Amino acid sequence: MYLWKTMEKAFKNLIKSEFPYLSTAKLLIAVSGGLDSVVLVHLCKSAKMEFSIAHCNFNLRGEESDADESFVMDLGDALDVEVFTENFDTEAYAQDAKVSIQMAARDLRYNWFNELSAALNFDYILTAHHANDNLETFLINLIRGTGLDGLTGIRTENEKIIRPLIKFSRKEIESYAREKNIPWREDSSNASPKYLRNKIRLEVIPIMEEINSQLLEGFAQTQSHLNESLNLVEDYIGLLYSEIVSKDAHGYKLNIEILEKIPNTKAVLYQLLRSFGFTEWDDIHGLLKAQPGKMVFSATHRLIKDRNFLLLTEIPSEKNNKIYKILEGDDIVMLPIGTFVFEEVTEILEKGTHCIYVAQETLKYPLTLRKWKEGDIFHPFGMKGKKKISDFFKDKKLSLPEKENCWLLCSQDKILWVVNHRADARFAIKDPSNKILKITYSV
Amino acid sequence: MYLWKTMEKAFKNLIKSEFPYLSTAKLLIAVSGGLDSVVLVHLCKSAKMEFSIAHCNFNLRGEESDADESFVMDLGDALDVEVFTENFDTEAYAQDAKVSIQMAARDLRYNWFNELSAALNFDYILTAHHANDNLETFLINLIRGTGLDGLTGIRTENEKIIRPLIKFSRKEIESYAREKNIPWREDSSNASPKYLRNKIRLEVIPIMEEINSQLLEGFAQTQSHLNESLNLVEDYIGLLYSEIVSKDAHGYKLNIEILEKIPNTKAVLYQLLRSFGFTEWDDIHGLLKAQPGKMVFSATHRLIKDRNFLLLTEIPSEKNNKIYKILEGDDIVMLPIGTFVFEEVTEILEKGTHCIYVAQETLKYPLTLRKWKEGDIFHPFGMKGKKKISDFFKDKKLSLPEKENCWLLCSQDKILWVVNHRADARFAIKDPSNKILKITYSV
Numbered sequence: 005m006y007l008w009k010t011m012e013k014a015f016k017n018l019i020k021s022e023f024p025y026l027s028t029a030k031l032l033i034a035v036s037g038g039l040d041s042v043v044l045v046h047l048c049k050s051a052k053m054e055f056s057i058a059h060c061n062f063n064l065r066g067e068e069s070d071a072d073e074s075f076v077m078d079l080g081d082a083l084d085v086e087v088f089t090e091n092f093d094t095e096a097y098a099q100d101a102k103v104s105i106q107m108a109a110r111d112l113r114y115n116w117f118n119e120l121s122a123a124l125n126f127d128y129i130l131t132a133h134h135a136n137d138n139l140e141t142f143l144i145n146l147i148r149g150t151g152l153d154g155l156t157g158i159r160t161e162n163e164k165i166i167r168p169l170i171k172f173s174r175k176e177i178e179s180y181a182r183e184k185n186i187p188w189r190e191d192s193s194n195a196s197p198k199y200l201r202n203k204i205r206l207e208v209i210p211i212m213e214e215i216n217s218q219l220l221e222g223f224a225q226t227q228s229h230l231n232e233s234l235n236l237v238e239d240y241i242g243l244l245y246s247e248i249v250s251k252d253a254h255g256y257k258l259n260i261e262i263l264e265k266i267p268n269t270k271a272v273l274y275q276l277l278r279s280f281g282f283t284e285w286d287d288i289h290g291l292l293k294a295q296p297g298k299m300v301f302s303a304t305h306r307l308i309k310d311r312n313f314l315l316l317t318e319i320p321s322e323k324n325n326k327i328y329k330i331l332e333g334d335d336i337v338m339l340p341i342g343t344f345v346f347e348e349v350t351e352i353l354e355k356g357t358h359c360i361y362v363a364q365e366t367l368k369y370p371l372t373l374r375k376w377k378e379g380d381i382f383h384p385f386g387m388k389g390k391k392k393i394s395d396f397f398k399d400k401k402l403s404l405p406e407k408e409n410c411w412l413l414c415s416q417d418k419i420l421w422v423v424n425h426r427a428d429a430r431f432a433i434k435d436p437s438n439k440i441l442k443i444t445y446s447v
Numbered sequence: 448m449y450l451w452k453t454m455e456k457a458f459k460n461l462i463k464s465e466f467p468y469l470s471t472a473k474l475l476i477a478v479s480g481g482l483d484s485v486v487l488v489h490l491c492k493s494a495k496m497e498f499s500i501a502h503c504n505f506n507l508r509g510e511e512s513d514a515d516e517s518f519v520m521d522l523g524d525a526l527d528v529e530v531f532t533e534n535f536d537t538e539a540y541a542q543d544a545k546v547s548i549q550m551a552a553r554d555l556r557y558n559w560f561n562e563l564s565a566a567l568n569f570d571y572i573l574t575a576h577h578a579n580d581n582l583e584t585f586l587i588n589l590i591r592g593t594g595l596d597g598l599t600g601i602r603t604e605n606e607k608i609i610r611p612l613i614k615f616s617r618k619e620i621e622s623y624a625r626e627k628n629i630p631w632r633e634d635s636s637n638a639s640p641k642y643l644r645n646k647i648r649l650e651v652i653p654i655m656e657e658i659n660s661q662l663l664e665g666f667a668q669t670q671s672h673l674n675e676s677l678n679l680v681e682d683y684i685g686l687l688y689s690e691i692v693s694k695d696a697h698g699y700k701l702n703i704e705i706l707e708k709i710p711n712t713k714a715v716l717y718q719l720l721r722s723f724g725f726t727e728w729d730d731i732h733g734l735l736k737a738q739p740g741k742m743v744f745s746a747t748h749r750l751i752k753d754r755n756f757l758l759l760t761e762i763p764s765e766k767n768n769k770i771y772k773i774l775e776g777d778d779i780v781m782l783p784i785g786t787f788v789f790e791e792v793t794e795i796l797e798k799g800t801h802c803i804y805v806a807q808e809t810l811k812y813p814l815t816l817r818k819w820k821e822g823d824i825f826h827p828f829g830m831k832g833k834k835k836i837s838d839f840f841k842d843k844k845l846s847l848p849e850k851e852n853c854w855l856l857c858s859q860d861k862i863l864w865v866v867n868h869r870a871d872a873r874f875a876i877k878d879p880s881n882k883i884l885k886i887t888y889s890v
Contacts, residue, residue: 143655146666146669147655147658147659147662147665148659148665149659149661149664149665149666149668149669150669150672151669151672151673151676152595152672152673152676154669155598155673200658203654203657203658204658207654208651208654208655211646211650211651212586212590212651214646215590215643215646215647216590216591216592218592219590221592222590222591222592223589223592225592226589226592226593226594226597229593229594229595230594230595230598232711232713232714232717233594233595233676233677233680233714234676235710235711235714236679236680236683236684236711236714236715236718237676237679237680237683239683239709239710239711240679240680240682240683240686241679243683243686266682267678267682268675268678268679268682270675271675271676271678271679272679274675275679
């Protein structure tokens with residue numbers, strides 16, 4: 005039997021067993037004009053699938069790029085398949101977005117595919133990645149330095165993108181095209197070992213294949229094992245997450261007691277926190293035994309050692325000098341931080357930390373709302389004398405994010421209310437003749 | 448500063464921080480005479496550690512092997528260090544043990560090291576494995592096909608073996624020797640790319656280093672990440688093990704309900720059962736939904752689908768045709784399968800499945816003990832008529848291992864007792880004139 009027949013049969017069986025939903029779907033195939041994508045088109049045609057073609061002209065190789073485009077148009081004509089093309093100024097995009105040319109092409113390509121499939125109701129986008137691509141990516145990541153997730157191959161986050169050739173080797177794909185006399189466009193840059201991927205394809209993998217002629221099959225197995233291990237790591241972390249992590253208004257809290265009880269704590273911290281951009285994992289591990297208040301920063305987040313928890317919060321972007329004013333006569337004041345209601349009442353009824361009662365004549369307008377600063381003092385209601393706000397916070401065992409998120413309602417330079425925590429005694433109702441003002445705060 | 452000074456300092460610091468216990472211990476260094484082990488000896492000397500040298504002459508390269516031995520003896524003389532040498536007939540050992548020459552050398556080497564250190568009280572054995580060895584092993588396993596554990600580097604099971612050079616590269620080690628004019632023996636087979644490891648060393652790794660000059664440092668990081676992931680997988684499996692697996696007299700039981708509740712069941716089954724030599728993981732996964740009684744085999748074990756459990760047992764090595772004879776007058780019969788006690792009694796007192804009372808005159812000697820076979824029938828005590836043993840087992844919901852381990856006590860061709868389960872009515876006491884024989888079984 006000819007290889008091309010074997011291959012068309014294998015492709016048909018693969019679609020039937022692994023992607024049965026493709027045979028009745030409306031598909032868009034990404035076609036560069038190169039060997040892989042042209043073969044994918046022919047295999048899909050042989051399997052009588054319903055598809056259109058999308059070709060990106062990235063305008064990176066002048067006339068060569070335009071010739072690729074014409075080639076793909078002709079391929080569409082020959083097979084009686086609709087072709088969509090789009091021209092991109094890839095270099096300009098890369099400069100604007102400050103990304104590499106490769107990243108720019110990738111972004112442009114997938115954005116356009118998504119637009120196309122949304123506008124024209126394509127169910128799936130097919131790309132021609134094959135087994136060698138996965139091995140090449142594995143080796144690139146290995147050479148650069150990576151972790152398990154860098155060795156497990158493409159894990160599509162976008163479920164609309166399907167890679168039906170991922171089990172076929174470059175060699176099989178090329179033999180198919182040669183046997184069937186299918187022409188394709190050779191990208192001249194593919195032959196240059198100056199590009200990392202080409203160097204690996206042309207110099208490293210051939211030696212590995214000399215050693216093991218079944219390299220690709222073995223590698224597919226290896227990668228599937230690695231994928232399973234990664235799945236188990238993720239399952240385990242998912243399990244631990246629900247035990248270790250809780251969330252409150254200020255951010256995430258990681259339970260130190262549990263972290264110290266489990267094995268391999270540092271590796272677990274890495275898995276839990278990796279997406280927040282931290283890099284100093286020894287320092288993070290060290291926080292468990294550090295003094296409360298110690299912190300480790302990433303570009304966007306910080307991890308704070310509190311008494312029984314590590315607190316993960318965004319680095320406060322707002323400077324601590326935002327001040328809101330409240331004028332005399334304001335009765336409902338809606339602010340980004342919550343709502344204050346001022347009402348004259350005749351008796352003190354409801355009690356709680358979310359409202360206070362003050363003697364109206366003691367206030368000096370405008371009132372202000374601000375964050376605390378070092379040196380702030382007030383006269384806590386129910387106590388004799390004054391107290392530093394910082395000591396008050398300490399006695400109440402507030403965490404740093406709680407302190408940072410605490411507002412002070414002030415009457416001129418005097419603190420009237422540590423909002424949601426304690427009123428100031430200097431403004432309290434002391435005489436039946438006082439006009440009673442009730443101030444309520446709600447988020 | 449000279450590289451050799453930097454390196455001796457780095458080595459000293461490494462010993463201080465990672466292997467502090469080595470500085471006061473009695474050490475044995477494995478020395479082939481090659482670059483790596485000779486450098487290790489010099490570094491240990493420079494760090495003023497207390498050590499002796501052990502050299503294996505595997506007699507695989509004729510005069511070259513003997514010259515290696517003399518070289519190591521001279522090295523010991525020069526440094527005033529005791530040298531132990533041993534000659535091995537490696538080829539003969541390999542033939543006898545049916546292993547490769549490499550495996551034979553490995554076995555001989557470590558066996559002798561262990562003997563030496565037991566006899567002469569060495570605390571640790573030092574070997575000269577370095578960073579490149581780990582990368583080479585990684586690539587060998589990758590090329591052959593592997594899983595996460597094949598990519599995580601040497602994990603020493605023997606805590607007495609220490610590899611203090613594992614963070615140094617071959618290049619550093621060679622530069623150190625050249626700068627200090629330290630001679631070493633070049634193994635001529637190291638230059639031949641016909642050996643897999645040499646091919647990787649000489650052809651694959653240099654290209655990877657062209658791409659990334661920091662390859663080894665990056666790789667050490669990569670491997671430490673992979674190790675952490677493997678640790679997490681093992682922690683997770685340890686956690687699941689205690690939930691899923693229980694043990695009884697017949698083997699291990701895996702709880703199907705829990706297996707079906709967790710994600711990635713197939714990968715978990717692989718991790719739980721890999722050490723038992725199974726290969727058909729799809730079939731094993733399929734057992735969860737299979738009919739009770741279905742089995743999957745490895746060379747040594749089988750996994751049986753029972754009602755609520757997968758049962759893992761060794762494949763019974765004994766053929767099911769073992770028969771024990773019990774003669775008239777035997778009163779205590781000790782067998783590999785347990786002990787039978789025969790005693791005449793005057794009344795029926797104790798009851799239970801572990802003993803029966805029979806009418807002595809109904810027995811025909813010798814009695815026999817055998818396993819059940821298809822077609823066996825008996826007359827269950829307490830029931831009318833006869834029953835197939837297989838149906839009796841089925842009603843009692845015995846698992847296959849329980850059936851296989853069940854013994855039948857027979858009087859000629861009649862079953863007298865399904866041991867530990869049910870007596871036969873035909874031998875029961877029916878008349879006060881019967882002589883009562885009590886038969887007790889205990890393991």
